[in-house]
Amino acid sequence: MLAKYVARRFLASTVVVLGVTAITLALMKTTSGSYVPGIDLNPALRPEDIARLRAQLGLDEPPQVWYATWLWNALHGDFGHSMIDGSTVTSHILDRLPNTIELTATAIVIGVVLAIPLGVIGALRRGSKTDHSLTVVSVAGFAVPQFWMGLMLILIFSVTLEQHGLPWLPSSGAFSAYNGGDVFDRLEHLILPATVLSFFYTSTWSRFIRSSMLEVLSQDYIRTARAKGMSERRVVYLHGLRNALIPLITLIGLELPGLVSGGLVVEVVFGWPGIGKLAFERALQYDYTTVMGVTFFATLLVVAGNLLADLLYGVLDPRIRYG
Amino acid sequence: MIGPSRVAELDIPAAGVETGVARPAQSYWNESWERLRENRLGVAAGVLLVVLALIAVMAPILSAVLTHFQPQTIDLDSTFARPGVGGHILGADELGRDTLTRLIWGARVSLGVAFLTVAMSLTVGTAVGMVAGYYGGWIDDVLMRFVDMVLAIPAIFLFILMSILIRPNAITLAAIVASVGWGSVARLVRGEVLSVKQRDFILATRSIGAKDSRLMLRHLLPNVLPVLIVAASLGVGQIILVEAALDFLGLGIQPPTPSWGNMLTNAQSYFFRSGWLVALPGITIFLTVLASNLFGNAVRDAFDPRLKSH
Numbered sequence: 207m208l209a210k211y212v213a214r215r216f217l218a219s220t221v222v223v224l225g226v227t228a229i230t231l232a233l234m235k236t237t238s239g240s241y242v243p244g245i246d247l248n249p250a251l252r253p254e255d256i257a258r259l260r261a262q263l264g265l266d267e268p269p270q271v272w273y274a275t276w277l278w279n280a281l282h283g284d285f286g287h288s289m290i291d292g293s294t295v296t297s298h299i300l301d302r303l304p305n306t307i308e309l310t311a312t313a314i315v316i317g318v319v320l321a322i323p324l325g326v327i328g329a330l331r332r333g334s335k336t337d338h339s340l341t342v343v344s345v346a347g348f349a350v351p352q353f354w355m356g357l358m359l360i361l362i363f364s365v366t367l368e369q370h371g372l373p374w375l376p377s378s379g380a381f382s383a384y385n386g387g388d389v390f391d392r393l394e395h396l397i398l399p400a401t402v403l404s405f406f407y408t409s410t411w412s413r414f415i416r417s418s419m420l421e422v423l424s425q426d427y428i429r430t431a432r433a434k435g436m437s438e439r440r441v442v443y444l445h446g447l448r449n450a451l452i453p454l455i456t457l458i459g460l461e462l463p464g465l466v467s468g469g470l471v472v473e474v475v476f477g478w479p480g481i482g483k484l485a486f487e488r489a490l491q492y493d494y495t496t497v498m499g500v501t502f503f504a505t506l507l508v509v510a511g512n513l514l515a516d517l518l519y520g521v522l523d524p525r526i527r528y529g
Numbered sequence: 530m531i532g533p534s535r536v537a538e539l540d541i542p543a544a545g546v547e548t549g550v551a552r553p554a555q556s557y558w559n560e561s562w563e564r565l566r567e568n569r570l571g572v573a574a575g576v577l578l579v580v581l582a583l584i585a586v587m588a589p590i591l592s593a594v595l596t597h598f599q600p601q602t603i604d605l606d607s608t609f610a611r612p613g614v615g616g617h618i619l620g621a622d623e624l625g626r627d628t629l630t631r632l633i634w635g636a637r638v639s640l641g642v643a644f645l646t647v648a649m650s651l652t653v654g655t656a657v658g659m660v661a662g663y664y665g666g667w668i669d670d671v672l673m674r675f676v677d678m679v680l681a682i683p684a685i686f687l688f689i690l691m692s693i694l695i696r697p698n699a700i701t702l703a704a705i706v707a708s709v710g711w712g713s714v715a716r717l718v719r720g721e722v723l724s725v726k727q728r729d730f731i732l733a734t735r736s737i738g739a740k741d742s743r744l745m746l747r748h749l750l751p752n753v754l755p756v757l758i759v760a761a762s763l764g765v766g767q768i769i770l771v772e773a774a775l776d777f778l779g780l781g782i783q784p785p786t787p788s789w790g791n792m793l794t795n796a797q798s799y800f801f802r803s804g805w806l807v808a809l810p811g812i813t814i815f816l817t818v819l820a821s822n823l824f825g826n827a828v829r830d831a832f833d834p835r836l837k838s839h
Contacts, residue, residue: 225678226682229687233690234690349819350818353773505681
């Protein structure tokens with residue numbers, strides 16, 4: 207049953223991945239035709255050189271041929287070379303991936319660690335002042351533009367603190383170019399962007415945990431547990447929380463593509479050398495191959511995240527049946 | 530983007546509890562309207578949105594009467610003016626352009642694009658969802674797989690690629706954002722249609738010879754309307770955020786047309802000159818989105834009490 211379900215989901219996912227890459231290519235092609243990135247910046251190039259470059263880069267081929275070739279190579283793990291600098295797309299992605307994971311994973315961990323207690327407190331003291339103020343904070347969390355929160359943090363913790371001669375936090379990059387790169391230096395750079403991202407996760411997830419907790423606590427088995435004389439602490443944490451956390455798994459699974467795209471704006475604001483920033487910069491430069499590679503990678507993560515979330519859901523909650 | 534998104538989990542003090550007193554039967558719409566009116570926070574948020582919309586509409590009048598500046602007027606004598614200095618109520622930017630005037634004109638862009646996006650997403654999403662849900666079978670499969678595909682593309686990539694392609698103005702920018710937003714609406718509508726079409730009145734209508742188109746437009750559409758209203762009001766805030774982010778990245782509305790997002794694009798270069806330039810557009814976005822979300826929640830509680838969270 208499960209194997210069949212996974213197989214069917216896998217098949218559907220393949221179609222999705224194919225479709226997404228095809229749409230991306232179609233968009234890139236209509237965007238720029240067979241423009242060779244940066245060609246207009248070099249006045250010394252003769253028309254025949256340009257023609258030769260086009261042929262060399264495969265831009266002359268009809269899109270479907272280009273796509274087929276790209277797909278065939280991609281299936282063999284070869285995403286081709288960047289159109290801007292000639293190094294492989296894989297190396298670009300692998301180069302940026304650790305930075306993105308560093309940022310997103312930190313934010314997700316902080317988000318989960320804060321969201322669980324906040325959600326539980328909100329549910330247990332429903333209607334109290336604490337609950338209301340938590341609600342206000344998370345309502346605000348939904349309404350703050352991430353890029354603006356980033357700018358404000360930079361304004362306060364980098365610019366203003368520095369102006370007053372106080373210790374300040376770096377506002378850009380993942381580490382200092384000069385004398386940097388050790389753990390402390392990286393942590394220092396991580397604080398501001400991770401704060402922005404995790405604020406968003408915390409405000410989202412704490413609401414989910416709160417309502418999921420409230421729902422669980424109204425279930426019959428909780429009443430049974432209380433009726434048996436079980437201590438409130440055991441009821442809440444052992445029976446309640448464990449079940450209330452199940453929906454969170456789905457949410458975190460759905461956040462997997464956020465590894466690539468979720469932090470894009472934050473990466474741009476903080477000059478964080480991650481995958482989102484890579485995709486953003488390369489798309490502006492018509493670097494087809496890099497954009498295709500990153501999109502393919504991102505879509506794989508979306509599909510994998512969805513599948514993983516569904517499967518984990520079943521593991522954690524045996525009542526769920528796959529059909 | 531639109532739909533029972535994360536915002537759906539917000540918990541806002543809701544309409545008053547129904548009293549047990551007998552009262553005349555009311556239509557669904559009347560009852561929902563009553564519930565909405567009793568939600569004071571929701572009403573306040575709604576009023577704020579209406580005021581913002583009026584400000585946007587009256588931008589030319591306001592800039593003539595209130596601020597005495599045009600959004601593009603350059604005044605090199607008052608670059609980086611602080612609020613209140615040189616007749617600039619909220620200060621001026623690096624070219625001495627009046628911040629308040631630009632915020633007022635920016636409201637046209639942000640609110641206009643947001644409403645347009647919602648309208649487009651709802652139209653396309655409803656059409657697709659209704660056809661998929663009503664006809665079922667292979668039509669449903671094909672349409673829904675396509676929706677899966679659209680929703681699987683990391684939206685921000687799609688926006689970036691399309692913005693490069695189109696170099697958007699307000700209308701095309703709305704189309705770009707809606708090109709993803711319709712997917713979740715389609716899913717939502719399809720789900721509703723699947724359940725509504727099982728009901729007896731649909732069978733009855735069909736048995737007296739109603740055509741498909743009549744069934745869909747006259748009988749199914751009114752029944753999915755509440756879901757659509759809720760999706761629309763919850764979607765506005767999210768779309769304002771997306772639009773502002775695209776403007777900020779330089780992919781949306783292009784300068785010199787002021788928008789709340791593109792007013793922040795240069796902000797990073799002028800941190801040391803004026804913090805106001807960074808703070809003010811963001812506060813405006815924040816308040817608008819906050820009002821939209823609060824209003825959206827109130828609408829959800831009023832129109833679809835089933836969805837109400839605890």
